[in-house]
Amino acid sequence: MLTCKxxxxxxxDFLDEATDREIKAKLESHIAxxxxxxxxxxxxxxxxxxxxxxxxxxxxxxxxxxxxxxxERKIAANQKIAATQKV
Amino acid sequence: MNLHASGAGNxxxxxxxxxxxxxxxxxxxxxxxxxxxxxxxxxxxxxxETRAELELVSRxxxxxxxxxxxxxxxxxxxxxxxxxxxxxxxxxxxxxLQEAFLKAFxxxxxxxxxxxxxxxxxxxxxxxxxxxxxKRKSDRSVSxxxxxxxxxxxxxxxxxxxxxxxxxxxxxxxxxxxxxxAIDELAPIYRTVFTLRDVDGLSTExxxxxxxxxxxxxxxRLLRARLQLRDKLTRFFKRKGDNAFAYx
Numbered sequence: 001m002l003t004c005k006x007x008x009x010x011x012x013d014f015l016d017e018a019t020d021r022e023i024k025a026k027l028e029s030h031i032a033x034x035x036x037x038x039x040x041x042x043x044x045x046x047x048x049x050x051x052x053x054x055x056x057x058x059x060x061x062x063x064x065x066x067x068x069x070x071x072e073r074k075i076a077a078n079q080k081i082a083a084t085q086k087v
Numbered sequence: 088m089n090l091h092a093s094g095a096g097n098x099x100x101x102x103x104x105x106x107x108x109x110x111x112x113x114x115x116x117x118x119x120x121x122x123x124x125x126x127x128x129x130x131x132x133x134x135x136e137t138r139a140e141l142e143l144v145s146r147x148x149x150x151x152x153x154x155x156x157x158x159x160x161x162x163x164x165x166x167x168x169x170x171x172x173x174x175x176x177x178x179x180x181x182x183x184l185q186e187a188f189l190k191a192f193x194x195x196x197x198x199x200x201x202x203x204x205x206x207x208x209x210x211x212x213x214x215x216x217x218x219x220x221x222k223r224k225s226d227r228s229v230s231x232x233x234x235x236x237x238x239x240x241x242x243x244x245x246x247x248x249x250x251x252x253x254x255x256x257x258x259x260x261x262x263x264x265x266x267x268x269a270i271d272e273l274a275p276i277y278r279t280v281f282t283l284r285d286v287d288g289l290s291t292e293x294x295x296x297x298x299x300x301x302x303x304x305x306x307x308r309l310l311r312a313r314l315q316l317r318d319k320l321t322r323f324f325k326r327k328g329d330n331a332f333a334y335x
Contacts, residue, residue: 008314010188011310011314012306012313013306015313016291018091018291023211036246039246039248040246040314042248042249042322043247043248043321044313044314044317046324047254047313047317048285050262050266050320051266051270051281051285052285054165054266054286056164056165057168057171059133059164059167059181059184063163063181063185064156064160064183064185066164067159068152068155070151070154070189071188072152074192075152079150084100
């Protein structure tokens with residue numbers, strides 16, 4: 001049987017379903033017999049789940065407006081350079 | 088890339104390789120650093136979403152500001168959150184957002200579509216955020232000299248079962264504060280990896296690509312981030328009446 005330390009080392013891959021079948025069976029067997037690791041596994045899974053639903057913070061509209069103004073200035077400058085090069 | 092080895096002793100602490108990339112940007116080598124060298128995936132493998140994005144990239148390259156605006160709009164809030172996670176300062180995060188997207192626009196010809204546009208933007212934004220930190224490195228509120236903790240002892244302070252639906256105990260605003268405070272307490276590298284991987288939903292490989300870390304490095308940081316957050320949230324979400332018992 002795996003030790004708790006070995007179980008923890010594989011926990012992320014286990015939760016991401018990225019372990020191979022043999023390791024997965026060992027991990028499942030460990031949590032079936034170890035209440036501490038069962039709780040850690042379950043609460044870590046919930047941790048990931050609550051953050052998945054976390055909304056992005058909103059940014060002020062003027063940040064986007066200022067950015068687009070800077071982009072347009074850049075485009076105008078590029079066009080000016082291109083026109084000068086043609087001449 | 089072995090960040091544990093290469094990061095020791097320099098002034099960038101958590102992001103040694105990224106810091107070197109940031110230097111390259113400053114030294115005018117950005118074009119070389121960000122160039123996508125692999126050709127596009129076969130047409131049948133490109134999703135509709137990616138195809139629409141590539142169309143916007145193409146129009147933006149030819150000087151269409153509206154197309155560029157449409158291209159970046161879906162990512163602004165996420166890039167802002169990422170910039171906040173690194174700089175921990177709203178004003179700096181706004182600057183990073185501006186600088187990163189402007190830089191992306193200037194170097195748009197280097198994006199060839201072999202990675203997601205978002206991953207490409209993340210790489211630029213992370214570099215901009217690190218440069219911002221470097222500029223204010225005299226500010227003691229941001230420690231870049233902290234060593235990566237390579238200890239194998241994973242932080243498990245409390246083990247207690249949670250309520251089946253911990254979210255029900257708090258209002259949406261309270262939940263948001265709890266989650267934000269917990270994530271803000273993480274060290275920057277854990278916070279950034281967790282934000283990209285578990286909040287934004289990038290794959291491990293995409294996160295590694297965006298942060299210029301190896302896949303094992305992302306995995307080890309992600310594990311620690313998840314366990315540390317679990318530990319912090321247990322304070323709020325543990326089932327009432329349960330006694331915590333020590334980890335053996």
